[in-house]
Amino acid sequence: MARFPFEVPFEQVQDGIDEYVSVIFSSLESEFLILPKGQGYIEYAVFEAGYEALKWGTSGFTNITASTILDVAAESPISLIVLRTILGFTPPEWAYIATQRTGVTVSQGFAGNLDRKIRINLLRPLTKASGAVARIKALIDAACQLLSEGARNVDADKLHRLDKADTKMGSEALATIAGIGVPYAMLLYERFLGRPFAGHRDSVSELVGDSLESAIEDVLTKAGISYRKTKRAERVPGFDQAPDFIIPSEFNPQVVIEAKLTEDDGTARDKVTRVQHLGELSLARQASGLPRFEVIACIGGRGFSVRRADMKKLLNATRGKVFTLRTLDRLVECSRLREFKTG
Numbered sequence: 001m002a003r004f005p006f007e008v009p010f011e012q013v014q015d016g017i018d019e020y021v022s023v024i025f026s027s028l029e030s031e032f033l034i035l036p037k038g039q040g041y042i043e044y045a046v047f048e049a050g051y052e053a054l055k056w057g058t059s060g061f062t063n064i065t066a067s068t069i070l071d072v073a074a075e076s077p078i079s080l081i082v083l084r085t086i087l088g089f090t091p092p093e094w095a096y097i098a099t100q101r102t103g104v105t106v107s108q109g110f111a112g113n114l115d116r117k118i119r120i121n122l123l124r125p126l127t128k129a130s131g132a133v134a135r136i137k138a139l140i141d142a143a144c145q146l147l148s149e150g151a152r153n154v155d156a157d158k159l160h161r162l163d164k165a166d167t168k169m170g171s172e173a174l175a176t177i178a179g180i181g182v183p184y185a186m187l188l189y190e191r192f193l194g195r196p197f198a199g200h201r202d203s204v205s206e207l208v209g210d211s212l213e214s215a216i217e218d219v220l221t222k223a224g225i226s227y228r229k230t231k232r233a234e235r236v237p238g239f240d241q242a243p244d245f246i247i248p249s250e251f252n253p254q255v256v257i258e259a260k261l262t263e264d265d266g267t268a269r270d271k272v273t274r275v276q277h278l279g280e281l282s283l284a285r286q287a288s289g290l291p292r293f294e295v296i297a298c299i300g301g302r303g304f305s306v307r308r309a310d311m312k313k314l315l316n317a318t319r320g321k322v323f324t325l326r327t328l329d330r331l332v333e334c335s336r337l338r339e340f341k342t343g
Contacts, residue, residue, distance in 0.1 A: 050078030224343025
């Protein structure tokens with residue numbers, strides 16, 4: 001098997017860069033079939049219980065009123081998430097339309113926090129604070145209005161968000177669907193439009209990335225290497241965009257590590273550009289009389305295995321120091337990190 005680019009002099013990488021792109025591609029792994037549940041994941045049985053509570057409380061969705069649904073939600077808060085799912089809205093979208101339709105100001109933050117609090121503590125009753133109750137009622141009021149109206153007619157080149165099997169014709173259609181079940185073809189079509197697990201995948205995107213960062217932390221810790229792990233969007237002096245890891249510290253950066261995981265090639269291109277920028281910062285330090293720092297990229301996901309030109313840029317920006325989950329065991333010995341090893 002060909003050697004990895006971090007095992008050979010950079011000049012050798014430059015001379016045979018296509019070969020080394022292929023070597024990196026061969027070591028990339030994708031775990032897009034497996035997602036972390038994360039805090040606040042709702043099991044189907046819990047969701048179904050909320051659905052049944054909402055169905056029972058509204059007499060099979062024939063009595064969709066704000067007061068009725070508020071009573072159900074007081075006993076079964078998860079029913080609010082079921083109601084939002086029927087609408088097909090995100091919490092911020094629901095907040096916006098509630099404010100628009102009721103005149104009660106419901107911030108996106110309030111709707112998001114409400115949604116998260118319900119998911120994290122399923123048994124916790126809804127708050128009885130008057131201001132919060134008024135905003136929850138506004139959310140429900142807007143939902144009742146929309147479900148009663150159904151999808152309005154729009155131009156032929158547009159699509160109304162309520163043009164779904166259960167909401168297109170108003171509350172009568174919802175009651176019918178709940179009573180007879182949804183035709184499988186329609187269920188599949190709406191799933192096709194919405195992407196399976198899309199909302200959950202978005203909510204745990206940081207956890208997916210955390211798996212790579214945790215693996216890097218384990219390597220550094222076992223080697224006894226001092227490091228500074230930055231926080232999301234943290235401002236660090238000397239860096240307009242802080243890298244994920246700085247060794248040994250931001251006051252004396254000698255090695256920086258960017259940990260990037262993506263299943264999308266467009267996002268991968270953006271992340272390659274970020275690593276390139278770190279390489280440019282290192283050169284700028286040298287030009288100003290300061291020592292350069294080594295730039296290391298630790299990557300994962302199928303997104304990086306699409307564009308060979310982007311991988312060439314990544315190899316050049318890091319001078320061959322590109323590692324994957326499969327090669328992290330070589331991270332210390334094949335980079336300047338070995339200079340800081342004490343363990």
